[in-house]
Each structure stands twice: as C-alpha cells, then as structure tokens.
Amino acid sequence: MTSMHTNTSDESLWRLFSAVLKRDLLLSFRRKSDLVNPLIFFLMVATLFPLGVSPQPAVLSEIAPGIVWVAALLATLLSLDSLFRSDYEDGTLEQVILSPQPLMVVCFSKVVGHWMTTGLPLTLMSPLIGMMLFLPAQGMLGLMSSLLVGTFTLSLIGAIGAGLTVGLKRGGVLISLVVLPLYIPVLIFGTGVVEAAAMGVPYDGFLAIMGAMLALGCVLAPVAISAAVKISVSG
Numbered sequence: 001m002t003s004m005h006t007n008t009s010d011e012s013l014w015r016l017f018s019a020v021l022k023r024d025l026l027l028s029f030r031r032k033s034d035l036v037n038p039l040i041f042f043l044m045v046a047t048l049f050p051l052g053v054s055p056q057p058a059v060l061s062e063i064a065p066g067i068v069w070v071a072a073l074l075a076t077l078l079s080l081d082s083l084f085r086s087d088y089e090d091g092t093l094e095q096v097i098l099s100p101q102p103l104m105v106v107c108f109s110k111v112v113g114h115w116m117t118t119g120l121p122l123t124l125m126s127p128l129i130g131m132m133l134f135l136p137a138q139g140m141l142g143l144m145s146s147l148l149v150g151t152f153t154l155s156l157i158g159a160i161g162a163g164l165t166v167g168l169k170r171g172g173v174l175i176s177l178v179v180l181p182l183y184i185p186v187l188i189f190g191t192g193v194v195e196a197a198a199m200g201v202p203y204d205g206f207l208a209i210m211g212a213m214l215a216l217g218c219v220l221a222p223v224a225i226s227a228a229v230k231i232s233v234s235g
Helices: 003-032 032-052 058-078 082-089 092-099 105-115 119-132 137-165 172-198 204-234
Strands: none
Touching: 003 032, 003 105, 003 119, 032 058, 032 119, 058 119, 058 137, 058 172, 082 092, 082 105, 082 137, 092 119, 092 204, 105 119, 105 204, 119 137, 137 172, 137 204, 172 204
C-alpha cells in the first residue's frame, strides 16, 4: 500500500515537472527574443575582446578560456530577470504558491527550462567562439564539457537571485549584486577546465569539482529558490 502511494506521488510530481517545463519552453519559443538575445550578447562580448585587447592569435588563444567563460556568465545573467517576471506580473506565481503543489518542483522545472533555452544553446555555440579566439582544437571538448555542467549551475544559483528580486520593479541590477559573488567559483573551475584541456593536461579533477557543485546545487538550490520566491511575493 505504501509502495503504491509512493509511486502515485512520484508520478504526480513528474507530471507537474513535465507540465511546467513544457509550458515554459513553449512560451520561450513564442518569444524569440528570449532565445536569441543571450546568444547575440555572447557573440558580441566575445567579439569585442579581440578589438579591446589584441587581435594576435597567440594572445587570443591564451586568454580564450577566460573570455568564453566570462561571456557565457554575462549572457546567463542577462536572461535571469525574466525567469519569474512574467509569472509574477500575471498572478500565476502567486497562485502556484497558494496551491497544494510543491513549489520546489515548479521552481526546479523553471530552472531546467531556463538552462535548456540559455545554457544549452550557449554550450552548442561555444566551439564557434573558440575558433574565433584561436582556442586549440584539443581544448574544444573541455570547453563544451565545462559549459554543459557550469551553465546549469549558473542557472540554479541565478534563480535564487531572480526569486529574491521578482517583486521589485528593477530587479536586474540587484540580481547581479546578489549572484555575481556566487558565480566566482564556477568561473574559476570552468576556466581551469578549458585551460587544462587546451594544454593537453588532464582536467578530470576540475570537471569533478564542477560536477560536485552541480549536484549540491540540484539538492539545495530548489529549497532556496522556493523560499526566496515566497519571501519576495509575500513581501
């Protein structure tokens, strides 16, 4: 009897997760700017660095890991304000909080949707940026691996800041102030993975630490996000 109840509960949570994820993806594809803006920003930042630093291939290949990761971080940060904003403005978020459905599942599903429309496209686009910055071919796998893991962690951390500031009219700047210090470890280890891969050095240790941060974020972040949303909406 207990096993049947558990299975039914798990199925209902999975249906809730799938429904929220499907809804967010459909809304994102209807608003093309939500998909295109982070990619354009990613490309623009990566393009401006050679103009401001040096167009020499030797210089660019050395600083390429940091450039790509800083650009990906800023592009992710750019899209965070819209994570809960539309749901808050039309009253959906308040109804979700009042409903018996677990808010943590809804929040985690929205984070997954945000990563699928922001972090995943950035990861797929990163080899093009790497080629533009003369990153060695042996570093491409490390670049994509680090971004695949790291951008999901960025979305989890960023959602906490988005939840805290969703009730404010101009929350974009505050999100940056809250989130950027927490992004630093991800930036450091993500850049370390790409640098090690470009030099042909094993980068498993850096990637394992990033995986541990992601696992910890998947466990703790949904609790923090749901609490932040409740505080912001009720305040």
